[in-house]
Amino acid sequence: MRCISKLALLCLLVGTIGLTGCSYFSYSAKYSVSTSDEDTRKTLFYPTFASELCVADGDISGEEDTISSNISAGLFDLNNRETLYAKNVNIQVHPASLTKVMTALVALKYGKLDQVLVADNNVYVNESGAQKVNLKEGDRLTLDQALRILLIYSANDVANLIATNIGGSIEGFADLMNKEALAIGATNSHFTNPHGLTDEDHYVTAYDMYLIFNAAMEYEAFSEIINMTEYSTNYLDSSGNSIEVSVSTTNAYLSGSQSAPMGVTVIGGKTGTTTAAGHCLILLARDTNGSPYIAVIMRDTDSGTLYSDMSSLLGEITK
Numbered sequence: 001m002r003c004i005s006k007l008a009l010l011c012l013l014v015g016t017i018g019l020t021g022c023s024y025f026s027y028s029a030k031y032s033v034s035t036s037d038e039d040t041r042k043t044l045f046y047p048t049f050a051s052e053l054c055v056a057d058g059d060i061s062g063e064e065d066t067i068s069s070n071i072s073a074g075l076f077d078l079n080n081r082e083t084l085y086a087k088n089v090n091i092q093v094h095p096a097s098l099t100k101v102m103t104a105l106v107a108l109k110y111g112k113l114d115q116v117l118v119a120d121n122n123v124y125v126n127e128s129g130a131q132k133v134n135l136k137e138g139d140r141l142t143l144d145q146a147l148r149i150l151l152i153y154s155a156n157d158v159a160n161l162i163a164t165n166i167g168g169s170i171e172g173f174a175d176l177m178n179k180e181a182l183a184i185g186a187t188n189s190h191f192t193n194p195h196g197l198t199d200e201d202h203y204v205t206a207y208d209m210y211l212i213f214n215a216a217m218e219y220e221a222f223s224e225i226i227n228m229t230e231y232s233t234n235y236l237d238s239s240g241n242s243i244e245v246s247v248s249t250t251n252a253y254l255s256g257s258q259s260a261p262m263g264v265t266v267i268g269g270k271t272g273t274t275t276a277a278g279h280c281l282i283l284l285a286r287d288t289n290g291s292p293y294i295a296v297i298m299r300d301t302d303s304g305t306l307y308s309d310m311s312s313l314l315g316e317i318t319k
Helices: 006-015 096-110 143-153 156-167 170-183 206-216 220-225 303-318
Strands: 072-077 082-087 116-118 140-142 230-236 242-248 265-274 278-286 292-300
Touching: 072 206, 072 303, 082 303, 096 143, 096 156, 096 170, 096 206, 096 220, 096 265, 096 278, 116 156, 140 143, 143 156, 143 220, 143 230, 143 242, 156 170, 170 206, 206 278, 206 292, 278 303, 292 303
Parallel strands: none
Antiparallel strands: 072 082, 072 292, 116 140, 140 230, 230 242, 265 278, 278 292
């Protein structure tokens, strides 16, 4: 596998979607990691990694590849800077709520966790079936509260709350999302909103999602939140009344309804589903040595197939 400089990567990605390589980022991330033993809640901290980001010049799969040919998927060994699996990783697809990883990245870069966010009339999400906690105009949450609800429960109204307060408007925040995507080399993506509800001009690639997720892990708050299974908090409405909200993870590996392959522990990640995007999932996982991996699957057909495909993908870690 050929590695090149960040500048060369950006040039290649801009000029030719199919060409890929490596680039250099300096992150000082610490990861709060639950052990696979549910009776023993320990915290491990990975040292700094992620100097070199690599992807192949095409599909990479094993001899017995059971994952659908229609999906976009990738598995990235962060310590060894190696792509273990790649399928359609540079095809532009709708990201659904995987968008919220970029929303969190931008919010953490430009905001402060104790910053108070005030909902305006953009907080209302009217799309049928959209996940939300039913925020109302005048409601007040800290950015820390908002990010936890955003990433654990995938609330779309909370995404709008973050966007209008950090970016000044939905459009202004989308501009920041696109600016930061370019800055980390995610040049095949474009964002128009902070939640991922379908828009023709809102798209990513599986490889760009890998870059975005890896960049978000620079922030300890992000790494902590994606490992959480539930969260309860109180926020204030426009009259100063306390409103309680409790949310649970949408990640079936964290909730316990799905099991990772033997020798692999799922640390956390982000789910996403819309009719246009299909079923999507991006994860941070570790092997028995504690080595970290990012796995991503996009546009799968249904939830059951998504987790079956993801378990097959994670199984590549132990081969």
